[in-house]
Amino acid sequence: MILLDYRDKRPLYEQMAEKLERLIVNGGLEPLTRMPSVRSLAVELSVNPNTVQRAYAQLEQDGYLYTVSGRGSFVTAREEWQENRQNRIWQEWQAATAQAREAGIPAERLIAGIRQIYGEDGQ
Amino acid sequence: MILLDYRDKRPLYEQMAEKLERLIVNGGLEPLTRMPSVRSLAVELSVNPNTVQRAYAQLEQDGYLYTVSGRGSFVTAREEWQENRQNRIWQEWQAATAQAREAGIPAERLIAGIRQIYGEDGQ
DNA sequence: TATGTGTATTAATATTCTTAATACACTTAT
DNA sequence: ATAAGTGTATTAAGAATATTAATACACATA
Secondary structure, eight states: OOOOOTTOOSOHHHHHHHHHHHHHHTTOSOTTOBOOOHHHHHHHHTSOHHHHHHHHHHHHHTTSEEEETTTEEEEOOHHHHHHHHHHHHHHHHHHHHHHHHHTTOOHHHHHHHHHHHHHTTOO | OOOOOTTOOSOHHHHHHHHHHHHHHTTOSOTTOBOOOHHHHHHHHTSOHHHHHHHHHHHHHTTSEEEETTTEEEEOOHHHHHHHHHHHHHHHHHHHHHHHHHTTOOHHHHHHHHHHHHHTTOO
């Protein structure tokens, strides 16, 4: 399913969460399908079940997974996690914009920035 | 000059740097004037000189101070640190905007967001 | 040359983070 | 009922990181 990179100096759970998130975002995991159980993935990757659990918890926190008690963890429908993801990013963007205003950067410059970033390859 | 809050759980140097930055940004410290020496401020606040040094290093890194070898640290001219500050914030804003694009948030929504944030009290 | 300045280096200590061990709670198939 | 599968909570050990302090250095200037 995924492969851990032991040269990567980030913690295992973070690396796992990131790889799984990318897998889900790129469509490598079908929505509504069951994820491997915490224990089976732990065995497969030779880590402690709690490490997998922590990665799953992170993904659930971000809306990519949901859990049914006693049955397992499942991939969320795309529309849902897409909305969650956009909400998170939207909030960060708003904070960054408020800071820009506070620092005296004029609105026109931001608008020009949007044109540039969105125009770079196909608006 | 400043007062440390011992209920604050952030490290001392960070707290000091933040308070001094606010003082400079709000005009409480005249540009081009000398800062208290590392040792004198350390005595005044009952901390190790290195702790003050670290706060000063942070402020210098962010462009609020500059140092003349053997003579002391001085407050940067406002135009300079303002430019540095805007550059930092501008870069963060660009990163946030690129993320927004990648998440599929349309440019129009960002532009509407700018209108709202900049319009809230006097554009 | 003595005193005042910032800085580098090193070490002690404190704090936080990561991972593991273990036990619990719930669901379902036998 | 019970066994085997699921996720989760709690606790602790260990590692890693961050913070602060001790000390010595380098430069400027009176």
